[in-house]
Structures are given as C-alpha cells and as structure tokens.
Amino acid sequence: MKRRIRAPVPLPPSLPLSLAEAAIDADTRLRYRLIHDHLKKAIALGRVSPGLVLVEGPVAQIFGTSRVPVRKAFEMLHAGGLLHTFEGRGYLVAHPDGSVAEPLRAPLSEVTLGLDEAPVALALPSNSERIYHALEAAVSIGIAFGHFRIDESVAAEAFGVSRSTVREALNRLRDLGLIEKSAYSHWLAGPLTARAVAQDYELRMLLEPAALRASQPLLAHDVLTHAYAEIEGAIRDPDSIDADGLQRLETTLHVDCLQYAHNKKLLRTIGHAHMPLTVNHAFHNAFNLHPDVATLTEHRAILRHLLDNDVDAATAALGGHLRAAQERTLKRLKVLAVLPEPDLPKYMQRIA
Known part of the structure; x- marks a missing residue:
C-alpha cells in the first residue's frame, strides 16, 4: 500500500x-x-x-x-x-x-x-492534445514559484512539433485561466497568489450552486448512483486514488453535475475559474499524494442529497465544500512557497 x-x-x-x-x-x-x-x-x-x-x-x-x-x-x-x-x-x-x-x-x-x-x-487526438498534459503539469507547478514567459519556439523544439501545435495547446490552458497572452503576444504564466486563488473560489461559490440547481432536474439517477458508488469506493480505500483519479472525481462533481444548466455563459465563467482544480491536480501528482477523506465525504454528501432530490441541501453542501476546498488549496500554496523551485522545462523562462 x-x-x-x-x-x-x-x-x-x-x-x-x-x-x-x-x-x-x-x-x-x-x-x-x-x-x-x-x-x-x-x-x-x-x-x-x-x-x-x-x-x-x-x-x-x-x-x-x-x-x-x-x-x-x-x-x-x-x-x-x-x-x-x-x-x-x-x-x-x-x-x-x-x-x-x-x-x-x-x-x-x-x-x-x-x-x-x-x-x-x-x-488518438492531435499532437496538441498529446503535449497538452505535459504543458499543463509544467505550468501548474511553475506558477506557484513565480512569473514565467512560455517560449513557443523552444516548446516546439522540445516536443518535436510545430509552433502552431504548441499554440493550440496553450490556448486550451488560457481557457482554463492558467496562462494569458500579453499585448505583445507573449504567453505569460503566474505568479499564482493567494488572492487569485481566493477570487476563483469566491466566483465558484457564487455560481456553482446556481448551476447545480439549474442542472439537477436533468441529472440521470443511474449516473448519480454510479458517481455515489465511486465516491464510496474511494472513501473505503483512499490510497487507491491517485492524482488522476481525484481529478476525475472532481470533474464529475464540478463539471458533469453542472453541465445541464441552460445558461452556457454561466458554465463558461465557472470553467475559467477552475485554475485551483488544475493546480491541486499538479500538487497531488508531483508528490504522489492521495485525497484526504474530508474532500471525499464532502463529495458524498452532495451526491447523497442529489439522489434524495433535495436540491436545497445539495447546493448548501456544495457551497460548504467549496469553502473548505479553498482553505485546503491555500494551505498547499503555502507549502509550495517554502520549497526550492523545481527544474522547469527550458520553454518556461522566468520573468524578473
């Protein structure tokens, strides 16, 4: 084990x-x-x-x-x-x-x-899909250590692909809010601050319960039953859930259970505030960590309320879960702040 x-x-x-x-x-x-x-x-x-x-x-x-x-x-x-x-x-x-x-x-x-x-x-997807996860991992960890410029040419050479392929993958990271493009068309990442994390969670605490309420009538019972069984299995043996497994559980709750809301602008705004989810995935993956039971039990409570058709209790539980998740994420950010900077790929160039 x-x-x-x-x-x-x-x-x-x-x-x-x-x-x-x-x-x-x-x-x-x-x-x-x-x-x-x-x-x-x-x-x-x-x-x-x-x-x-x-x-x-x-x-x-x-x-x-x-x-x-x-x-x-x-x-x-x-x-x-x-x-x-x-x-x-x-x-x-x-x-x-x-x-x-x-x-x-x-x-x-x-x-x-x-x-x-x-x-x-x-x-199998395009080359941009193949390199996307490597870029995501590098950026998710790097932004906790400072401000970086991502060099398309160096990244293309490192991955053995064209600059347009790298650009396609970087655009996906921009959609997640992990990176941005400057007025001079430079790709910039970080720094990840406690304020930025808090702002993303504040946005999600306002919008995700509303999206869940709107989506709940269309959630299939068998899908919720399966999601609940998956959480139960994770609680029984959290050591069996790696970083990718935890990310799937998070996606089930924070993406799949909200996807039926009719207001697509609402869903896009929530998606742009998912940077903490990506950073948490990188944190768990880098240190080979497993989810804490508190996170899993919070997920289970929300799904239980949804199975009971109690949308008021489900949205309240989701709000409580997001508040607790914010606190956990900020603690992880403090842990990363005291660690030496990792060896990042050459395409991530520190900005003084």
Whole structure:
C-alpha cells in the first residue's frame, strides 16, 4: 500500500520528478484515460454484462495498444468499484449496485465491451492534445514559484512539433485561466497568489450552486448512483486514488453535475475559474499524494442529497465544500512557497 502524506508530515525538499519527463508519458496517459473512459461509460450504461471477465491481452488488441495502459485503466476502474478481482486471471465487471457477480467467460470484442464501434487505435487526438498534459503539469507547478514567459519556439523544439501545435495547446490552458497572452503576444504564466486563488473560489461559490440547481432536474439517477458508488469506493480505500483519479472525481462533481444548466455563459465563467482544480491536480501528482477523506465525504454528501432530490441541501453542501476546498488549496500554496523551485522545462523562462 502506498504511503499517504498528510500535513503536518513534511513534504520532500524538491519535486521528485522532472517536469520535462512528463512529455514522455503523455501518450501512455492519454491511452489509459481513453480506455478507462470508454469502459466506464459502457459499464455505467449497462452495456457490459456483470461478471464478464476482462483480461489485458484481448482488450489491448481491441484498442490497438500495449497492455500497459490497459492495466492502468483496469486498476482505475477497480478503484472506482466498477471491476472486482477474483481468484482467476483478470477482473470481473461489477453489478450496477457494485456487488460481485459470478464469472462470465465470453470472447471479448467491441460488442461484449459495449462499444458503439471499433475504437480504431483509440482515435488518438492531435499532437496538441498529446503535449497538452505535459504543458499543463509544467505550468501548474511553475506558477506557484513565480512569473514565467512560455517560449513557443523552444516548446516546439522540445516536443518535436510545430509552433502552431504548441499554440493550440496553450490556448486550451488560457481557457482554463492558467496562462494569458500579453499585448505583445507573449504567453505569460503566474505568479499564482493567494488572492487569485481566493477570487476563483469566491466566483465558484457564487455560481456553482446556481448551476447545480439549474442542472439537477436533468441529472440521470443511474449516473448519480454510479458517481455515489465511486465516491464510496474511494472513501473505503483512499490510497487507491491517485492524482488522476481525484481529478476525475472532481470533474464529475464540478463539471458533469453542472453541465445541464441552460445558461452556457454561466458554465463558461465557472470553467475559467477552475485554475485551483488544475493546480491541486499538479500538487497531488508531483508528490504522489492521495485525497484526504474530508474532500471525499464532502463529495458524498452532495451526491447523497442529489439522489434524495433535495436540491436545497445539495447546493448548501456544495457551497460548504467549496469553502473548505479553498482553505485546503491555500494551505498547499503555502507549502509550495517554502520549497526550492523545481527544474522547469527550458520553454518556461522566468520573468524578473
């Protein structure tokens, strides 16, 4: 079992992984996330028979990839309560209520995996998508240590892509509020201040409860049931939830549960205030941390109220969760402030 790091246990004196190395893993990370999302959707919608035995080799062939990302996707689905281990090889697909089903051994194909069509080598995204996660990781950590200019040319050379590809990825980071473009067309990142974090949370505390209230009548009960079961599994074993797993839980609550609000300007404004979510993901990823139980129980309370059709209690609980999350994020910012600056990629150039 992984060791959990909690305050006041001191954190490492420097980041354990060079952010430049993130680009090496970008393709693998995209693959296991895509496999996970394909299977999660199919299982949640009841397209996969409970008890179906999933093994790495055949699934890897279906998705046109190696076994490594399939293994990671299986581990994530297991952590979310969608798959169970058993005495045989592989994993069993869980019942909709999360219980263990009898093993069902059948040939694995696009049909038995509940896929609408063959994934065709995962339909991997553009080069900008492939480098996006590396850029996001570098910027999310870097802004906690100062003010930086991102050099498109140097980034293009580092990733072996065109400047337009880098620009496309940087535009996505700008949409998240992580970076901005100056009057001279320079990409600027940071510095991340306590004031900026507080302002983002203040905006979210005002707008997210309103978006949840507007979205609640259209939230499918089976989707909420699945989200609740996933949170329950995380609470039972928080050490099984890594940074990516926590980000998925956050996305379920703060994006998926709000997406049915009719006011799209409202949703875009909320999306522009999600910088703390991205920074928290980078923080957990850099130090291999797992979510604290308080965060998970707050999520569970909101989902429970939604399942009970008590929108007043759900929005009140969401507001309380955001206030507590703000306090936790500001504490993490203080921790980062006392650490030595990490080795950032050359395309991130400090501004004096």
